[in-house]
Amino acid sequence: MVGNSIRELEAKARQLRRHIIQMIGKAGSGHPGGSLSAVEIVTALYFRVMRLDPKNPHWPDRDRFILSKGHAAPLLYAALAEKGFFPKEWLLTLRQLGSPLQGHPHCRYLPGVEVSTGSLGQGLAVGNGMALAARLDKRDYRIYVLLGDGELQEGMVWEAAMAASHYGLDNLTAIVDRNFLQIDGSTEQVMSLEPVEDKFRAFGWEARTIDGHDFPQILEALDWARRVKGKPAAIVAHTIKGKGVSFMENNPDWHGKAPKPEEVERALAELQDQEG
Amino acid sequence: MQKIATREAYGRALVQLGHQDPRVVVLDADLSRSTMTVYFAREFPHRFFNMGVAEQSLMGTAAGLALCGKIPFASTFAVFASGRAYDQIRNGIAYPALNVKIAATHGGLSVGEDGASHQALEDITLMRVIPNMTVIVPADAEETRQAVFAAARHEGPVYLRLGRLPVPVIYEEEYVFQIGRAHILREGEDAAIIACGLMVHEALRAAEELDSLGFKVLVVNMSTIKPLDREAVLRAARTGAVVTAEEHSVIGGLGSAVAEVLAQELPTPMAMVGVKDTFGESGKPQELLEKYGLTHRHILQAVLTLKRAPLGR
Numbered sequence: 406m407v408g409n410s411i412r413e414l415e416a417k418a419r420q421l422r423r424h425i426i427q428m429i430g431k432a433g434s435g436h437p438g439g440s441l442s443a444v445e446i447v448t449a450l451y452f453r454v455m456r457l458d459p460k461n462p463h464w465p466d467r468d469r470f471i472l473s474k475g476h477a478a479p480l481l482y483a484a485l486a487e488k489g490f491f492p493k494e495w496l497l498t499l500r501q502l503g504s505p506l507q508g509h510p511h512c513r514y515l516p517g518v519e520v521s522t523g524s525l526g527q528g529l530a531v532g533n534g535m536a537l538a539a540r541l542d543k544r545d546y547r548i549y550v551l552l553g554d555g556e557l558q559e560g561m562v563w564e565a566a567m568a569a570s571h572y573g574l575d576n577l578t579a580i581v582d583r584n585f586l587q588i589d590g591s592t593e594q595v596m597s598l599e600p601v602e603d604k605f606r607a608f609g610w611e612a613r614t615i616d617g618h619d620f621p622q623i624l625e626a627l628d629w630a631r632r633v634k635g636k637p638a639a640i641v642a643h644t645i646k647g648k649g650v651s652f653m654e655n656n657p658d659w660h661g662k663a664p665k666p667e668e669v670e671r672a673l674a675e676l677q678d679q680e681g
Numbered sequence: 682m683q684k685i686a687t688r689e690a691y692g693r694a695l696v697q698l699g700h701q702d703p704r705v706v707v708l709d710a711d712l713s714r715s716t717m718t719v720y721f722a723r724e725f726p727h728r729f730f731n732m733g734v735a736e737q738s739l740m741g742t743a744a745g746l747a748l749c750g751k752i753p754f755a756s757t758f759a760v761f762a763s764g765r766a767y768d769q770i771r772n773g774i775a776y777p778a779l780n781v782k783i784a785a786t787h788g789g790l791s792v793g794e795d796g797a798s799h800q801a802l803e804d805i806t807l808m809r810v811i812p813n814m815t816v817i818v819p820a821d822a823e824e825t826r827q828a829v830f831a832a833a834r835h836e837g838p839v840y841l842r843l844g845r846l847p848v849p850v851i852y853e854e855e856y857v858f859q860i861g862r863a864h865i866l867r868e869g870e871d872a873a874i875i876a877c878g879l880m881v882h883e884a885l886r887a888a889e890e891l892d893s894l895g896f897k898v899l900v901v902n903m904s905t906i907k908p909l910d911r912e913a914v915l916r917a918a919r920t921g922a923v924v925t926a927e928e929h930s931v932i933g934g935l936g937s938a939v940a941e942v943l944a945q946e947l948p949t950p951m952a953m954v955g956v957k958d959t960f961g962e963s964g965k966p967q968e969l970l971e972k973y974g975l976t977h978r979h980i981l982q983a984v985l986t987l988k989r990a991p992l993g994r
C-alpha cells in the first residue's frame with residue numbers, strides 16, 4: 406500500500422519534470438536546474454503532506470509553502486497546476502507578456518502562490534511572520550520554506566534563522582535544496598557553506614540531512630519535523646541539480662538556460678524512459 | 682546596425698583597466714557570467730572576489746578594500762545593488778566617501794522575462810539622492826568603456842548603471858566622455874530631448890522623424906545623472922520644450938533631476954518619458970518597452986504634444 410503510493414508520487418514527480426522542461430522550452434528562458442533538483446521535495450509536500458484546498462486558495466487553515474528560491478517558479482507552477490489551482494494550459498504561457506506565470510512567482514497574479522519571491526534570502530523571514538500569526542490566531546497550519554543552498558549565503562537567512570529559534574517556531578520547517586551548485590559554480594568553491602546542518606543547529610534548530618530524491622526519506626523527515634517541539638526544524642536535502650535529465654545533471658550551465666527544441670525532445674524522451 | 686550590451690563593454694573594459702592599474706580589484710555576488718566580471722576573473726583570478734549570493738557583504742567588503750587603497754569595482758544586478766545593499770552603500774560607502782565603484786547591470790525593463798523582481802526602475806533615484814555619489818548611465822559600448830576608466834580616475838563613490846540587452850553603437854573611439862558633461866548628439870531649436878541609457882538611441886530616432894515633420898530637435902545624451910550638467914539642461918530649455926527619456930521610473934530619475942534645475946532656474950514646459958509609477962512584468966524586452974511607453978514613438982508623441990499644447994495638457 407505504502408509502496409504503491411510512493412510509486413504514485415514518483416509518477417507525479419515525472420509529470421512535474423515534463424511540465425518544467427516543456428514550460429521553459431516554450432518560454433525560451435528560465436531556470437531548469439534548480440527546478441528539477443527540488444521536484445521530489447515539492448511533490449511530497451503538495452501531493453502527500455500539505456493541507457490544501459485548491460478550490461479555496463485563501464482558506465485560513467491551509468498549510469503554507471514558500472518558494473524562497475523564487476527562480477524555481479516553473480516547479481511551483483507545475484505543482485499548483487497539477488494540484489488544480491489553475492488550468493494546466495496556463496503553464497505554457499510562462500514568462501510571456503500578460504501571463505500570470507511571471508518569471509518569478511507573484512502572489513497577486515496567481516492563485517496558490519503564497520509569497521512573491523525572486524530576490525533571494527527573504528522567504529524564511531516571511532515564514533517566521535506566518536508562523537507567529539498562526540500562534541496568535543491559534544491555528545495549527547504549518548509553514549514550509551524551500552531555500553537554495555547558494556541562497557543560504559544571504560545574511561538575512563541567518564537573521565531569520567536566529568529569530569525562528571528565538572521564538573521557538575516549531576510550526577515552521579526549512580528545507581534546503583542542497584544541490585551544491587549556484588550560478589558561478591560549486592557552492593564550496595564560490596562561498597563555502599559546510600557544515601550546513603551544524604550551522605542550523607548552532608542557531609538553535611533541529612536539523613537532519615536526507616537524500617532529497619528519495620520519497621521515503623523525504624516523507625520520514627517531514628514527519629520528524631512535525632514532531633519536533635519548541636524549535637524550528639531544518640531538512641538539508643541532498644539533491645542533484647538538473648535531476649532527471651542526463652545532460653543537465655550537475656552542470657551549472659543549466660542554472661538559467663532554456664533547452665532548445667531538440668533538447669526538449671531529448672529530455673522528454675529520457676523522462677519517458679524512466680517511466681517504469 | 683552593430684549592437685553591444687553595455688555590460689559586455691564593462692566586462693571588457695575592466696580587463697584593460699586591470700592591466701593598467703594594479704589597484705583595481707573586482708567583486709561580484711554569484712553573477713559574474715551575467716555582469717561580465719568573469720572576464721576580469723579569468724585574467725586576474727587573485728584580484729577577483731566572488732562573495733557568493735550576499736550583496737550586503739559585497740558592498741561592505743568593497744568599502745574595506747577601498748579603505749586600504751584599492752579601487753574596487755563591485756558588481757551585481759541593479760535591483761540588488763541599489764536595493765538589497767542600500768544601507769551598505771549609503772552609510773558604508775557614500776558617507777565616508779570611499780573610492781568604491783558600483784557597476785550595476787540589468788537596469789531597467791529590458792531585463793525582460795525575469796520580471797518585476799529583477800527589473801530595477803528606481804535605482805537611479807535611490808543612488809542620486811545620496812550625497813557624494815556620482816551616477817552614470819552610459820548610452821552605448823564605447824561610452825561605457827570610457828566611463829569605466831573615468832570612474833577609476835575619479836576619487837569617490839560611483840554608480841554605473843548598465844544594461845542586459847545589446848544596444849546600438851552610437852559612439853566611435855574619437856568620442857570623449859567626461860563625468861558631469863552631457864553630449865549634444867544633434868542640434869535643434871524647436872524642442873529638446875534629454876535622454877540616458879538605451880533611450881538615447883530612441884531619442885535620435887524620434888528626432889529624425891520629427892525632422893521630417895519639420896521640427897528641429899536638440900538631442901542631449903545626459904550620461905552623467907549626477908553631477909548633472911546644468912549648462913546643458915539650460916541650453917535644452919532655451920528651445921522652449923524639454924522631453925526627458927529614461928528606462929526608469931519618472932519619479933526621481935533623470936526627468937526629476939532636469940525638472941529640479943528648470944523649476945528653479947528656467948521654468949520650461951516639460952514632459953517625461955519613463956515608467957509611470959508601476960512595477961514591470963515578464964515579457965520580451967521590446968514588448969515591455971512598447972507596453973510601458975519607452976520607444977521613439979512615445980518620445981515623438983511627447984514632443985508633438987508639448988509643442989501643440991505646452992501648458993495644461
Ligand SMILES: Cc1ncc(C[n+]2csc(CCOP(=O)(O)OP(=O)(O)O)c2C)c(N)n1
Nearest residue numbers: 439523524525553554555556586587588711
Ligand atoms: C538577492 C538576490 N541576489 C542574486 C540573485 C540572482 N540569482 C538567482 S539564482 C542565484 C543562485 C542561487 O543559487 P541556489 O540558491 O543554490 O539555487 P539553485 O541551485 O537551487 O538553483 C542567484 C545569485 C537573486 N535572485 N536574488
Ligand SMILES: [Mg+2]
Nearest residue numbers: 554555584586
Ligand atoms: Mg544550489
